[in-house]
Amino acid sequence: MVNLTPKEMTWINDLKSQEKLCIEKYRQYAQRACDNRLKTLFQELEQNEQSHLNWLEEMGRGQVPAQVSGTQGNQNKQAQQNRQESCTDCGGENMCSQQDWQQDQFLCQDALSMEKHVSSAYDTGIFEFADPQFRQALNMIQKQEQEHGEKIYQYMAQNNMYH
Structure with missing residues (x-):
C-alpha cells in the first residue's frame, strides 16, 4: 500500500477525469461514426x-495495478490488422455519404487531438510520483495512449483523412 501525497492524489483525480472524458467521447463517437470499422x-x-x-x-x-502480460501484444496485433484492412464499409453495404465521411474525419481529428493531450498529461504526471511502480504504471498507460493515437492515425491515413 502506497501512501499518496496530496499532489499525487490531485494528479490521479485529474487523470481520472481525463479518462472519463475519453470513455464518454469514444462511446458517443462509436454511435455517430458511419464506417463500421x-x-x-x-x-x-x-x-x-x-x-x-x-x-x-x-x-x-x-494499490499498484496488477500488470497484465499479453495486453500489449494483443493491441499491437489489432493495430496491424486495422492497417491491413481497407475501408470496406465506405464502399460496401454501409455506404457512407461525403457528409458522413466528413463527420468521421472530424471525429478522428478530435479523437487524435484528445489522445495527444492525454498522453502529454501522463508524460508530465509520471514525474510527480515518488513510487517507481506507480511511475511504471503511468508509463504503461501513456504508451497505450500513444498506441491509441497511432491506431487513429492509421485509420485516417488509410481513408485519406490525414493531410
Whole structure:
C-alpha cells in the first residue's frame, strides 16, 4: 500500500477525469461514426480507456495495478490488422455519404487531438510520483495512449483523412 501525497492524489483525480472524458467521447463517437470499422475502433478504445480508469481507481486507493502480460501484444496485433484492412464499409453495404465521411474525419481529428493531450498529461504526471511502480504504471498507460493515437492515425491515413 502506497501512501499518496496530496499532489499525487490531485494528479490521479485529474487523470481520472481525463479518462472519463475519453470513455464518454469514444462511446458517443462509436454511435455517430458511419464506417463500421471506425465504430469498432472507437468501441475498442473506449474499453482500453475504461481499463486505464480502473488502474487509476486502484492507484487512488494506494494499490499498484496488477500488470497484465499479453495486453500489449494483443493491441499491437489489432493495430496491424486495422492497417491491413481497407475501408470496406465506405464502399460496401454501409455506404457512407461525403457528409458522413466528413463527420468521421472530424471525429478522428478530435479523437487524435484528445489522445495527444492525454498522453502529454501522463508524460508530465509520471514525474510527480515518488513510487517507481506507480511511475511504471503511468508509463504503461501513456504508451497505450500513444498506441491509441497511432491506431487513429492509421485509420485516417488509410481513408485519406490525414493531410
